[in-house]
Amino acid sequence: MRRHDPEFQLHGGYSTKRLLGNVPAMQQDFAARSGVAVVTGATGGIGSAVAHMLAARGCAVVLAYRSDAAAAAALAASLPRAVAVRADLTDPTACAALIERAGEVHTLVHAAGPHVPMMHLSTVTPTQFAEQVAQDVLASFNIVHAALPALRASRGSLIAVTTAATKRFPVRDGLSAVPKGAVETLVRGIAAEEGRHGVRANCVGPGMLTDGMATRLMASGDLNEHALAVTRANIPLRTFGTATDVAEAVCFLASDRARFITGQKLDVDGGYAA
Template identity: 40%
Template sequence: MTALFPDGCALVFGASGGIGSKVAEVLATDGADLALVYNRKKDAAQTVASAAVAKGRKASVHACDVRDPASLSALVDSAVAEHGRVHTLVWAAGPLVEQHYLANTPLDAWRNAIETEVLGLIGATTALIPHMRQHGGGSIVHLGSAGHRRWPDRDGLSVAPKAANESFLQGIAREEGRNGIRANSVLVGVIDAGMFHELMAKGAFPDGWVEETQKALCVKRWGEAEEIGYAVSFLASARAAYVTGETINVSGGFGV
């Protein structure tokens, strides 16, 4: 069987989170070695690494503050030192998305979301591109929002920053395709993991939200984190070698 990934690793930001950890698990199952990036949850990232090693993959764990360019540069150097090459960047990082109507969203909340999600992705991508060019290319896969297809009330702190990332990655796809670098996104719907569980526990959604949201779905259930992983793995792999500047909406048909 032809390998789906070249030698080297997938650099997975947000690998300690509920969705990011499952994305990493699918990548390992499909044959990718991993450099797993966390901010605060070191133990969770190490658990993901141990599971990948049990599958026969190489896995390393790295701390990084994605808001700090020096931390991002050191991360790339560390991942390359461990694995020799980074062939894929997976962006699954982001803060807890508090639910506010746009007019009531505190400016500090916007600042935190943009610094982490937007400037973090831009910093990670620009830190890694010279390495990818040198090694004949690579793949960038961003976890976006199904809210780009239909605006969800009170979810602006997720949708708006990810929309900026979508625009940025369109530019990367345009400019870097000649260097063998592809950039794509998976639009994430309501996934029964991670942040969704935290928000439900906090009572962040109003009465009737579950019923109304499921009415907007073609597939009448929440998604599973592994289903995001399957789409990420495809876009990162050789099977998607002629795919760039695109999105896959993994949301049960939200927005149709």
């Protein structure tokens, strides 16, 4: 099929010149788009990395945060076209107000999530579980519900940041894996039902990172040196990733380069869940 393309070499594929020539265009994926990307959890490690990368690639960004106003203001000031908006995603009214403030939305990156303590499921109380579900699953539904009309209007894209743990379960990570499994099912449902409106929906599943949630777990003592060593040994690449690695996947899925990709999950985990 490609053999008649003059730039396709029979024994070498596309030339290096052609591939490298695409790089500048790829770095401006969003420059020609009207509207904004909404990033929830924007003051977190992953959310902040996503916001920076979207902005670097030509995107105006609405930074949704829950409590850290100073961090949100600093982040907004560091980006060329950004505004910070406080929103409690467990409140449907707040989610609706956030999207109304954003206006024309072409991308929703849902990177918000509660702190997840490392606990065996047998030690989790029903109250703890209910709180985790409310802050993770219900909040996800609330923001997706609020954004859906705008995403339909723009034929836009939803990307939810979940976890690689829904594919390979790490012991003591049930408070993350179980709610995130529900979020992933929600996203697949949106992909299946909203594709007729041009809406795409995908997930990115981070593995163990050197920043973001992992930083909090190490600071709290949930992950000690022995646990980190065991975790590293279970990763084929024998290293941890970064929030920037996750942001690359998110920005790709949000871009038109992924225009025929929906209902999928891309794990960024060094091969942990392979």
